[in-house]
Amino acid sequence: MNQCVHIKGICKHYGKVEALRQIDLSIMDGEFVALLGPSGCGKTTLLRLIAGFDQPNDGEIWLHGERVATKFSIKPPEFRQIGMVFQSFALWPHMNVYENVVFPLHYQPNVLEEYKRNIRKRVQEILELVGLGGFEKRFPSQLSGGQRQRVAVARAIVFNPALLLMDEPLSSLDAELRIQMRKEIQDIHRNLGTAIIYVTHDQSEALAMANRVVVMKEGAIEQVGSPNEIYFSPKTPFVAKFVGQSNFLKGEWLDSRTFSIHFNNQNPVVINTKQNFQPFQNDNILPIRPDQIQLRKLRNQYSKNGLLGKVRHIQFQGRELMYSVQVEEYQLEIMTNTYTHFEYGEDVEVELLV
Numbered sequence: 491m492n493q494c495v496h497i498k499g500i501c502k503h504y505g506k507v508e509a510l511r512q513i514d515l516s517i518m519d520g521e522f523v524a525l526l527g528p529s530g531c532g533k534t535t536l537l538r539l540i541a542g543f544d545q546p547n548d549g550e551i552w553l554h555g556e557r558v559a560t561k562f563s564i565k566p567p568e569f570r571q572i573g574m575v576f577q578s579f580a581l582w583p584h585m586n587v588y589e590n591v592v593f594p595l596h597y598q599p600n601v602l603e604e605y606k607r608n609i610r611k612r613v614q615e616i617l618e619l620v621g622l623g624g625f626e627k628r629f630p631s632q633l634s635g636g637q638r639q640r641v642a643v644a645r646a647i648v649f650n651p652a653l654l655l656m657d658e659p660l661s662s663l664d665a666e667l668r669i670q671m672r673k674e675i676q677d678i679h680r681n682l683g684t685a686i687i688y689v690t691h692d693q694s695e696a697l698a699m700a701n702r703v704v705v706m707k708e709g710a711i712e713q714v715g716s717p718n719e720i721y722f723s724p725k726t727p728f729v730a731k732f733v734g735q736s737n738f739l740k741g742e743w744l745d746s747r748t749f750s751i752h753f754n755n756q757n758p759v760v761i762n763t764k765q766n767f768q769p770f771q772n773d774n775i776l777p778i779r780p781d782q783i784q785l786r787k788l789r790n791q792y793s794k795n796g797l798l799g800k801v802r803h804i805q806f807q808g809r810e811l812m813y814s815v816q817v818e819e820y821q822l823e824i825m826t827n828t829y830t831h832f833e834y835g836e837d838v839e840v841e842l843l844v
């Protein structure tokens with residue numbers, strides 16, 4: 491597989507704001523990579539640099555073996571063979587679906603001769619692919635949000651770009667449509683094989699769709715890995731918190747799998763972990779996700795890892811309930827199924843299952 495994007499030591503600042511600090515990242519042909527991080531961490535800035543809308547202050551960007559940006563020179567976006575989909579869709583309101591989608595075939599350089607010879611057929615093919623066959627004459631105002639989004643995707647891929655950049659493309663859609671569009675974007679990716687870089691601040695979207703997730707914080711990369719690695723083996727407290735919504739317990743690592751916690755008002759607990767928490771050992775913390783804690787009705791004799799807690803908040807979330815439980819100085823977020831109910835203020839037994 492060939493390298494599609496290679497980013498080397500990229501820095502970007504706007505006045506005093508360091509939007510990107512020494513970013514290194516390579517993306518292979520056909521990969522689906524999500525850039526994930528909180529607002530302001532630099533995701534959009536990185537996407538804009540790859541697209542060619544902005545120039546780095548340092549470092550290099552390579553696309554398919556060609557250096558396209560340094561602090562001295564920059565190849566303009568229209569010559570980079572990149573398709574783009576934004577949060578706002580940015581369709582032309584006075585053009586119908588056909589006219590919106592055909593546009594890049596007229597104006598992009600390097601469009602395949604095959605597409606130019608039969609432009610109508612190419613547009614038709616792409617509209618079928620995104621499930622909009624028969625919608626050619628409709629104007630954007632006559633389409634639903636999901637349909638508009640599909641037109642934006644069709645327009646971005648019609649000229650067969652080498653790379654597709656998507657910036658929070660589903661954030662203005664409602665929850666149900668978002669889930670459906672996720673699947674459609676995955677299907678399109680499978681069918682076209684185009685590399686995709688997908689910006690989102692929604693961890694479930696990144697984990698659900700991408701082959702590889704790049705977690706960013708304050709202009710730097712915190713961790714790069716498969717969704718599985720990012721979720722089950724976070725390498726920093728930030729990733730554990732942002733992606734897995736982990737609780738952090740302070741204590742002492744006795745060895746690489748034994749964590750001991752002392753409390754003021756109850757017996758100390760020693761936990762033998764199944765997972766390896768090596769990255770957290772120097773900080774003497776144990777991250778625990780809400781689904782790794784079990785809540786039980788309080789019995790007289792509670793189990794070895796059991797802690798005593800009090801229910802402080804309950805949030806109903808459909809099939810799950812999210813409880814906040816006070817255990818000594820900690821307010822632990824705990825996710826349970828809805829089979830057993832606990833009341834506000836109830837004393838409960840809390841078991842850590844890591």
Ligand SMILES: Nc1ncnc2c1ncn2[C@@H]1O[C@H](COP(=O)(O)OP(=O)(O)OP(=O)(O)O)[C@@H](O)[C@H]1O
Pocket residue numbers: 504507508509527528529530531532533534535536691
């Ligand atoms: N044109 C600009 N001028 C000044 N500062 C900017 C500019 N563009 C971005 N920034 C700053 O750079 C930082 C990174 O912004 P960026 O838009 O890349 O973040 P983001 O992760 O995409 O955030 P969001 O999820 O909110 O879109 C922020 O602190 C932002 O305020």
